[in-house]
Amino acid sequence: MPVSTAEQPTVFAITESELDLNALLAEITLPSSGAAALFTGMVRGVTERGDAHQTLYLEYEAYRPMAEAKMKQVAEEIRQRWPSVQGIAIVQRVGRLYPCTPTVLIACTAAHRDTGVFEAARYGIDRLKEIVPVWKKEVGPDGEAWVEGDYIPRPGE
Amino acid sequence: MKRVKVLLFATLRDYVGAASVEVEIPPQATIRDLEEHLIATYPRLGIVRNSMMAAVNHEFVADEQIIPDGAEVAFFPPVSGG
Secondary structure: OEEEOOOOEEEEEEEOOOOOHHHHHHHOOOOOOOEEEEEEEEOOOEEOOOOOEEOOEEEEEEOHHHHHHHHHHHHHHHHHHOOOOOOEEEEEEOEEEOOOOEEEEEEEEEOOOOOOHHHHHHHHHHHHHHHOOEEEEEEEOOEEEEEOOOOOOOOOO | OEEEEEEEOHHHHHHHOOOEEEEEEOOOOEHHHHHHHHHHHOHHHHHHHHHOEEEEOOEEOOOOOEOOOOOOEEEEOOOOOO
């Protein structure tokens, strides 16, 4: 769902389609852009930290209209905190996703790299994991289980 | 009484066995009242009683929130996207 002004392109979406990182980056790059911080997460097939285990695939689902509204809110929060950010892309892929597949993209562009663009992208992924209603079920060799977050948003957050 | 459609996601949908249910509630019913009604109807939801979150018209709401007429109500566990 691109909501773009010529000045500040913002892209946010829930999609079943493969994430095209280059195309998304192009959508938020302006002639005056000189830096982008791009975070993507992928399905981890082998987990070594903590409870070591293997993952066959993840099954993602979203409460789509609320998820897209909350992604828009995250983009607005980024702009309030880092006014130098130019373009923002926030995209979550849903459906059955296998190891090594990108599942999410948060990207921010700016004129220069030292204006908060790294922090803005970091904030974006952290915030997505707090307030955007998306869930994943993990399927492994020994069964399946929903992954549950631990953040409880305040009313109106 | 009024009818409200409740959307369910992830664990909660599995426990209820449906992605949405229609419920009759008193006109002044709160989110907490609706939650208790759902747990009474679908006892497995009691397992996640302490982590059930509610949204009304795509906003997180407090348990004391009175459910407005025609609202889109959803219950779900803490989010785990990314």
